[in-house]
Amino acid sequence: MGMTMTEKILARHAGLASVQPGQLIKCKLDLVLGNDITTPPAIKEFNKIGRPVFDNEKIVLVPDHFTPNKDIKSAEMAKTVREFAKRHEIVNYFEVGRMGIEHVLLPEQGLVAPGDVIIGADSHTCTYGAVGAFATGVGSTDMGAAMATGDTWFKVPSAIKVELKGKLPKWVTGKDVILTLIGMIGVDGARYQSLEFTGEGVAALTMTDRLTIANMAIEAGAKNGIFPVDDITREYIKDRVKKQYEEVEADADAVYDQVVTIDLNKLAPVVALPHLPENVKTISEVPEISIDQVVIGSCTNGRIEDLEQAAQILAGRSVHPSIRAIIIPGSQEVYLEAMKRGFIETFIKAGAVVSTPTCGPCLGGYMGILASGERAVATTNRNFRGRMGHVDSEVYLAGPYVAAASAVLGRIAAPEEVIA
Amino acid sequence: MILEGKVWRYGDNVDTDVIIPARHLNTSEPKELAAHCMEDIDITFAANVQAGDIIVADKNFGCGSSREHAPVAIKASGITVVVADSFARIFYRNAINIGLPLLEIGEAVKNIKAGDKIRIDLSAGTVENLESGEVFKSQPLPGFIQDIAKAGGLVNYVKEARS
Ligand code: SF4
Numbered sequence: 001m002g003m004t005m006t007e008k009i010l011a012r013h014a015g016l017a018s019v020q021p022g023q024l025i026k027c028k029l030d031l032v033l034g035n036d037i038t039t040p041p042a043i044k045e046f047n048k049i050g051r052p053v054f055d056n057e058k059i060v061l062v063p064d065h066f067t068p069n070k071d072i073k074s075a076e077m078a079k080t081v082r083e084f085a086k087r088h089e090i091v092n093y094f095e096v097g098r099m100g101i102e103h104v105l106l107p108e109q110g111l112v113a114p115g116d117v118i119i120g121a122d123s124h125t126c127t128y129g130a131v132g133a134f135a136t137g138v139g140s141t142d143m144g145a146a147m148a149t150g151d152t153w154f155k156v157p158s159a160i161k162v163e164l165k166g167k168l169p170k171w172v173t174g175k176d177v178i179l180t181l182i183g184m185i186g187v188d189g190a191r192y193q194s195l196e197f198t199g200e201g202v203a204a205l206t207m208t209d210r211l212t213i214a215n216m217a218i219e220a221g222a223k224n225g226i227f228p229v230d231d232i233t234r235e236y237i238k239d240r241v242k243k244q245y246e247e248v249e250a251d252a253d254a255v256y257d258q259v260v261t262i263d264l265n266k267l268a269p270v271v272a273l274p275h276l277p278e279n280v281k282t283i284s285e286v287p288e289i290s291i292d293q294v295v296i297g298s299c300t301n302g303r304i305e306d307l308e309q310a311a312q313i314l315a316g317r318s319v320h321p322s323i324r325a326i327i328i329p330g331s332q333e334v335y336l337e338a339m340k341r342g343f344i345e346t347f348i349k350a351g352a353v354v355s356t357p358t359c360g361p362c363l364g365g366y367m368g369i370l371a372s373g374e375r376a377v378a379t380t381n382r383n384f385r386g387r388m389g390h391v392d393s394e395v396y397l398a399g400p401y402v403a404a405a406s407a408v409l410g411r412i413a414a415p416e417e418v419i420a
Numbered sequence: 421m422i423l424e425g426k427v428w429r430y431g432d433n434v435d436t437d438v439i440i441p442a443r444h445l446n447t448s449e450p451k452e453l454a455a456h457c458m459e460d461i462d463i464t465f466a467a468n469v470q471a472g473d474i475i476v477a478d479k480n481f482g483c484g485s486s487r488e489h490a491p492v493a494i495k496a497s498g499i500t501v502v503v504a505d506s507f508a509r510i511f512y513r514n515a516i517n518i519g520l521p522l523l524e525i526g527e528a529v530k531n532i533k534a535g536d537k538i539r540i541d542l543s544a545g546t547v548e549n550l551e552s553g554e555v556f557k558s559q560p561l562p563g564f565i566q567d568i569a570k571a572g573g574l575v576n577y578v579k580e581a582r583s
Contacts, residue, residue, distance in 0.1 A: 024562055048575050048579070066446060073446035073447055121486060122485075123484065123485050125486075139487075139517060141573065142574065145574050149578060187483060221480060221483060221509070223509055363445075363485070365442055365443075384437040386438065386441055387437050
């Protein structure tokens with residue numbers, strides 16, 4: 001029986017010739033990731049085991065959620081991570097000034113490669129499926145144990161094949177693809193399963209689109225999302241990935257629980273209404289909804305192409321007087337590139353604020369918290385109740401074009417309403 | 421092990437942001453987390469939950485963020501076990517790892533209401549509604565997971581396995 005990409009990667013890391021859905025296996029890990037919220041409890045668990053780190057080059061620590069430190073308690077957590085990194089000589093510890101949002105940073109720094117098995121104490125670790133790796137989110141205890149052992153257990157997931165056809169129309173992005181898929185299958189539609197993206201449509205998706213799509217696999221409940229490795233992947237990792245890696249391809253006779261087909265040609269810009277990412281509507285289906293804030297950034301849409309899309313809409317226009325627009329480059333590299341390309345000037349002239357890279361408002365941390373009754377359009381990935389602030393605030397999820405157009409018009413808007 | 425307690429009843433897709441909102445994640449102290457447990461979905465929970473109470477929910481309990489603070493907050497609030505139609509996978513893993521038992525009983529959760537008294541036999545995997553006398557059976561835990569649970573969580577399990 002043939003194997004899916006996920007099954008093949010897991011089998012290789014378990015030292016097995018083949019694996020089957022439901023099987024419990026122990027896998028060697030290529031990378032273990034943690035952030036400023038999840039690493040301190042992981043360190044506590046790690047210390048209980050009383051062993052050294054398994055490999056100081058395969059642990060990545062990124063304080064990104066509440067940094068630059070938002071308050072004293074967050075400063076203490078960041079300090080715990082910093083001191084741990086120092087004591088154990090963690091090579092890939094990213095300090096403020098060098099850091100970015102973890103899932104923007106790791107692919108950009110070439111730390112994730114095709115065929116890898118990666119766990120991260122952050123649910124959006126699934127982002128790295130975009131480069132053909134098996135990557136999944138775990139908790140702090142799993143991270144702590146893995147830092148000591150270099151392995152972890154998995155239940156091999158069954159798979160959903162997502163067959164992509166055609167090409168995205170103008171103004172439609174990877175965000176619209178993944179939101180549309182979540183709208184189709186629901187927030188638990190892929191629970192415990194892998195989402196295997198495939199089909200001729202993949203070739204028409206940029207690396208940024210793929211990273212955005214894989215990032216939100218978890219919002220369908222998936223264990224991981226994964227893309228085949230092609231020339232676009234190879235071009236992206238060429239000057240980034242320094243380590244050895246092995247590309248993995250799904251067998252032609254791999255078995256899938258279900259096949260979902262998406263015709264990219266037929267997609268339109270969409271928005272996910274509060275309070276679940278599955279409440280997906282095309283912009284034309286939503287009534288006039290006035291908003292108070294727009295956030296463009298996050299591990300979902302904080303890359304340079306995302307900022308480019310926002311800049312395209314905001315160039316020569318102004319943020320609506322009643323809107324606070326907050327733009328957050330996902331990493332220092334993205335920030336610098338946005339500056340070189342004039343996007344930062346465009347944003348500031350339009351009346352938006354530009355922040356240093358941070359998760360910040362995405363999880364309701366700081367840098368743009370909502371008051372009761374306020375509404376935001378955000379390029380983030382979760383619109384759960386209270387996610388960006390007060391329990392009675394609302395988050396509408398969309399891609400950068402829609403978010404920027406909404407910032408200009410002060411209501412949820414399609415890009416075409418602003419620009420022909 | 422037999423657990424008996426009063427039910428706190430919740431619906432579908434209870435996410436970890438409502439179980440413990442991020443504004444309280446600047447600590448990982450269980451007691452501090454417990455003081456805010458469930459506050460964005462049920463403001464009465466933290467003040468009224470009694471040691472031994474049980475959470476019963478519908479589908480996809482614990483979806484969203486990977487924060488282990490969520491099962492930690494629930495456990496520290498005195499809840500002894502969570503019963504649901506189904507659980508999100510990271511929450512499931514985390515709960516097992518920190519020693520918070522979970523039982524998945526599918527649609528049978530529909531027969532349990534808020535305030536009901538229920539009795540749970542963890543080894544047999546049964547849930548008995550003491551109000552109606554009905555008994556529901558959960559999926560048995562895979563052996564490997566039972567071993568982690570028996571060791572009292574993942575860290576002890578790893579320690580035992582290596583020593
Ligand atoms: S940007 Fe948001 S979703 Fe992404 S890692 Fe940060 S908090 Fe999590």
